[in-house]
Structure formats: C-alpha cells, structure tokens
Amino acid sequence: MSSAFPPALSRLIKNLERLPGVGEKTATRFALQILRWPKAQAQELVRSIAELHDKIGLCSICFTFSERDPCPVCADTKRDTSVVCVVENPGDLLALEKAGAFRGRYHVLHGVLAPMEGIGPDQLKIRELLERIQKEDIREVILATSSTVAGEATSAFLAESLKKYGVQVTRIACGIPMGMDLKYADQMTLQKALEARTSY
C-alpha cells in the first residue's frame, strides 16, 4: 500500500537508504524527522551537503579529506615529520587526532586490499606512500590499519613492501580495549593480548 507514501517522501527515503547501516525503517524515521524540522533547519542540512563536494578535496601529501592543501596536519610545522602513521580512511585519522596521542603525520590509503573486489595495491595510495618514504626524511612508519583480516593483510603487504627502504616499520598493538571486561573479549583478542603482554 505504498500509495500512502507521498512521492517526495519515498524519494528521500530511497536516497537516505544509501547511507551506511541505514535500512528502510531508519531512512523512514530520518525522513519523517526532517519533515518535522523547521524549514530553515532542513535548508541548513541541504547547504552543508551541497557544499561538501565543492569545498573538500584530498591533501596532496597525506591524501586525507581537507579544505586546504596541504591539510592542517601536514601544514603544521610543530608535527614530527619523521614518523608517518598509515591509516585506512580519513575517519581513522580523525579518530586518532581526537585521541591526541600522535604527533607525527599521516598517510591515508583509502581502503584495504581486497583482491576479490578488485582492490589491489594500485587502487590504494600505496605507490604514493613509497614515494613519500624516498622523498621525505622518514624514520618510522606505523601501520595503523584495522585488526580485521583485510586490515592485517594490508599491513603485512606494506611491511613487506617497505623492507627495502631501510625504514623502521611498526604495527599498532592489539589487545583488550580499555574498560572492557575480560570475559567479553573474543578468543583472538585474548590470545593477542597474552602474546603481547608487557612486564610491570
């Protein structure tokens, strides 16, 4: 009985369903909420989406999303340029910056190796990383891809590729997340956490 959906609403719902993790029910809830907003608030959302693609491009050094080139992190002269942290996506970079635990620079791969989906080294910013290693004075490369199968495989590939450049290559630690009860951790994480134990 889709006749009850006004076409303008159905169209928005269809578009919202393209967001990650959003199904028909959530998209419908979003659309009805937007309809309930004051018109000015909906227009503000419209403008912020519209200007996104126009304003934001890739940083020519680290390839993160940025309004300026180089991005604020790469342009910051107070950052340690001898350490590069390799991440999968701009979102990972943002998460690390929010944590404020890293003072070096980044390199964004824009994905992980996924041969089954046709994503090989050439589809990621891997060649650009190797170029940076040769061009910049980099001492250490920290591989901070996710602890997923694809993330681990990508890190292993990068570690192998970086061997011949005489640069130190490290991998972020895998273990029990802070504040997590041990009994809720999965077997793989527990195993990794035990292997990587440190002395008091």
Added chain:
Amino acid sequence: MSSAFPPALSRLIKNLERLPGVGEKTATRFALQILRWPKAQAQELVRSIAELHDKIGLCSICFTFSERDPCPVCADTKRDTSVVCVVENPGDLLALEKAGAFRGRYHVLHGVLAPMEGIGPDQLKIRELLERIQKEDIREVILATSSTVAGEATSAFLAESLKKYGVQVTRIACGIPMGMDLKYADQMTLQKALEARTSY
C-alpha cells in the same frame, strides 16, 4: 584536536547529529560516506531534502503528511469512511498501510499527551478529531496509539472524550508479537496477552 576536521565536514556532522538516534560517531560515518559518493548522488540527496518541505503539507481531513489535499487515503472512495483509526504519527499510518490490514480512514494526532513537556490536548489534533466525529458519519474509532505509558494515557483520555458522541471506541490488542519467543516477552506484555486470550 578538531583541527583535523575540515570545517565543511564538521558543519555537516553537526547537522546530521540532529537526526533521531544519530550521535557524533554515526554522523561522522554518514558524512564521510556522502563525501565518498559521486557528486551526482550527493546532489540527488540534496534535491530530495530541499523539495520535501515545499511539496509536502498536512491532509486537511486526517492530518497526515501528503503532497495532495486530501491525501490519497482520504481521497480513496473505496475506503470505509465509517471507521477511523487514530494514530500518533504519520509514520504509524504508513506502517499500518504497509501491513494492508485496515480499509478505513485515519486520524493523525501528531504526538501523545505529555503534560511535563507542555503537550496537552490543544497541542494535538484532538479538537479536530472530535469535529470529525460530529461532521462525518463515523461508527467506530479505533485507538491505535503505542503501548507506551504516554500512548495508553492518550488513548484513555480520547476514550473518555469520545464517550458523549455515542460512537463505538475500540483499542488495538496488546499481546505477544508474531514470531516472538514467549520467554523474551516482558511481564506486562505476558499479563496483557493472558488477559486478552481468545477461545479456539
């Protein structure tokens, strides 16, 4: 270290956080996904939000969101005009229409009674419901508000208000949802389901 967020991205994230159930993390995920979309797809989303408020208004009979007035349900001459199903929101109407189990017409309250938040009978479409009862030839009013405390209170208030109009007032059944394992049902639902048991 919010300097890593381009301002255009931060602005969109702030706007997306106004969607129901969306926090900063989900909003960031949505915004990064939109940035990853082809520009045409982002523009299509922009257009569909922009036209929403211009195209959609309230049906003057049942007060649901609609591009036409009266809405397709109220305009449908094949619907049973002697039964009115009262729902909280247009979303509830859409859910019932999708189920296809109701052939009468609707009345959308646009909320539930919430005295603590200043939402009394005058803030809902209750006066309009009572006017319909007097104007239209209505035999039965089905109260289909949610089984929440506020929903039950609103239905009780409506049942009381409708008494003097000599119209049959019913309430949708409360019980175990289809396909739900009995052991996962809460006590109140089990109690209601037992009370409302029917003979085979």
